Amino acid sequence: MDVDVVVVGAGPTGLMLAGELARVGVRTLLLERRPEPSEVAKAGGLAGQILQLLHHRGELDRFHAAKAGPEPAPRFPFGGLHLDFTRLNDSPMRAVLLPQPRLEQLLAERAVDRGAEVRRGHEVVGLRQEDDETVTVEVRGTDGPYPVATRFVVGCDGGRSRVRDLAGIPFPGTAFPEIERLASVTVPEGVTLLDDGGLDVRGVGTIPFGYTATEHGVFACSGMGGTIGVYTAEVEATEYDDDVPMSVEELSASVHRVLGIDLPLGEPLRMTRFGYSAKQADSYRDGRVFLAGDAAHLFPAGGVAVNAGMLDAANLAWKLAGSVQGWAPPGLLDTYTAERRAAAERTLLHTRAQVALRRAHGPTGDALRALFLELAGDEQPLLRLGALMAGTDVGAPSSEAHPLVGAFATDQALRVEHRDPRVAGLLRSGRAVLLDLAARTDLREPAGLWPDRVDVVTATVDERPADVLLVRPDGLIAWAAAVDEPGATALPALRQALSTWFGASSV
Ligand SMILES: Cc1cc2nc3c(=O)[nH]c(=O)nc-3n(C[C@H](O)[C@H](O)[C@H](O)COP(=O)(O)OP(=O)(O)OC[C@H]3O[C@@H](n4cnc5c(N)ncnc54)[C@H](O)[C@@H]3O)c2cc1C
Missing domain, CATH: 3.50.50.60 (FAD/NAD(P)-binding domain)
Known part of the structure; x- marks a missing residue:
């Protein structure tokens, strides 16, 4: 291999x-x-x-x-x-x-x-x-x-x-026919930025900040911090290559089609063009x-x-x-x-x-x-x-699981003997972590049987969300023991979770 x-x-x-x-x-x-x-x-x-x-x-x-x-x-x-x-x-x-x-x-x-x-x-x-x-x-x-x-x-x-x-x-899925263009340019001659983010364009008049829908598409602008942001969306059959960047001329033509005006544009600072699909x-x-x-x-x-x-x-x-x-x-x-x-x-x-x-x-x-x-x-x-x-709302876990299962382990301060680390930091090793927040020796011991895959950490926190959390290497909670959950239910469930996610014990 x-x-x-x-x-x-x-x-x-x-x-x-x-x-x-x-x-x-x-x-x-x-x-x-x-x-x-x-x-x-x-x-x-x-x-x-x-x-x-x-x-x-x-x-x-x-x-x-x-x-x-x-x-x-x-x-x-x-x-x-x-x-x-x-x-x-x-x-x-x-x-x-x-x-x-x-x-x-x-x-x-x-x-x-x-x-x-x-x-x-x-x-x-x-x-x-x-x-x-x-x-x-x-x-x-x-x-x-x-x-x-x-x-x-x-x-x-x-x-x-x-x-x-x-x-x-x-x-499968849908490709939408709109092409969107998003750009940031310097302020050119003949354009003044207004306090509310709108533009005053010589020979055209005031263009308001925010989105304007026309029968040809959507236009938006914002004049702030010495630059102008421009956005257009319109239905277009052309297939563009993502590797070919948009030019100022292309943007200008799009603004003209959508809004019907010639908007002066300065030097390009950021130019992007994209289409949208919903596919999986x-x-x-x-x-x-x-x-x-x-x-x-x-x-x-x-x-x-x-x-x-x-x-x-x-x-x-x-x-x-x-x-x-x-x-x-x-x-x-x-x-x-x-x-x-x-x-x-x-x-x-x-x-x-x-x-x-x-x-x-x-x-x-x-x-x-x-x-x-x-x-x-x-x-x-x-x-x-x-x-x-x-991307943190990924739906509810199964009804029997602790509500934290499937959630990302939130960072919080931990008190550990001689140290005061945070939850963030425990995952740096790339291994999973069994975090015991309630001195649950009964639940800590089985996790010790996966020493190459699961680190065991004992700590206390001000308000514990659970007695024990089993956190996967990607930060998601694989299993949790509810506060004061009896060992009779928690222990078999923990053993099951350890072998479901981390296989047979290595000791
Ligand atoms: C104009 C624009 C603006 C965007 N703005 C945002 C935004 O603000 N926020 C956001 O989250 N996303 C945005 N996106 C989407 C984001 O850029 C993509 O979702 C992201 O690049 C996807 O990353 P990826 O690594 O999955 O794929 P890609 O970035 O597409 O990378 C795929 C790579 O695979 C290579 N490749 C393809 N075929 C082969 C092959 N056969 N052999 C070897 N290599 C190959 C390609 O060359 C490419 O480098 C935007 C996209 C565009 C076009």
Whole structure:
């Protein structure tokens, strides 16, 4: 076997996955067809639950330090509206501004530092699942074609995934006909920024801040901080190549079609163009071949895809590692499809709803948006929407499970003898953690039977959410003992959870 895992595609998903695998000693080869990293401006930042995971890994500072500017105001676009999360004390939706090329550079450094091999200019053109052990990957490399024998392949090769096609995994859904353009430009001659964010354009008049729907599409502008933000959305049959950046002339023509004016535009600072689809792969797995990121799902609204793809990677990595290292219980790899498809369904729910909000025109559409904004002004709906956007609301666990099961382990201060760490930090090892918050020796002892996979930590907190938490390497709570739960029910349930997630004990 040449390597343990071949990751196809050096976007945020593949790079995150390669780093996660390499950090726990899995021999990982990442193959990327482009000879050089892409400089095309796509996502403008990291948002949602992935920030919590990077924080738990002690890595968030690295991404914060690289951010392009100040924290964005915690107002996020949602279906042609803005949701204002500033009214919440503890918003579930957070973001770090970090243009995608810079994000990919940091993730690539992280993967290589940990021992993954990244080959650029090497395109995957074929796959063969040989037997129960091996997949052969056919690669067109810089020096000609060659095969790679591996135990697993993960297609992180984007929305038009070759790996998905080669594995024959259906990708049903809808492609929407709108093309959206989003740009930031300098202020040109003849345009004055108004205090309310609108523009005064010589020879045209005032253009208000915010969205304007016309019969040809939607236009929005904002003049702030010495730059102008411009957005258009219109129905267009043209198929654009994501690798060909939008020009100022293309944007200007779009503004003219939608708004019917010639808007002067300054120098381009950020130019992006995109279309929307709502699609999801029927399965994220075919034998030893897996899909993650855009290859597995496409969402019809912005700000959520990078988060979803990087969380796919975190979910899959420790399960693949368990299979490579030989301890994964039967069925562990199938939980990847089940868990991440369920999460993507929640993301499809709110992003499809955003399409309806965005596309509804005329007085009825205005009324729908006004009512929606009124409801989103209340704390509970705003919290729920924030959790959906962050990817932390992935539906309720089974009725018998503790309500914390499936949730991300929130960070909180812990008191441990001679130390005062936080929950974040316990997961840096890449192993699972059994966190005993109530001196439950009866429940601590069995976890000691998985010493290579589960760290056991005893601590106290001010208000304990449970007596014991079993936290997976990806930060999700696998099992919890309710406060004062008798050992008679908790002990067999814990043993079951340990073997379901971490296989047979090693002692
Ligand atoms: C204009 C624009 C703006 C966006 N804004 C946001 C945003 O604000 N927030 C957000 O979360 N998302 C945003 N997105 C979406 C986000 O960019 C994608 O969801 C993200 O890049 C997906 O990451 P990925 O790693 O799954 O796939 P990709 O980034 O598509 O990476 C796939 C990689 O696989 C490589 N590849 C393909 N085929 C092969 C092959 N056969 N062999 C080897 N390599 C191959 C490709 O070259 C590519 O590098 C935006 C997208 C666009 C186009």
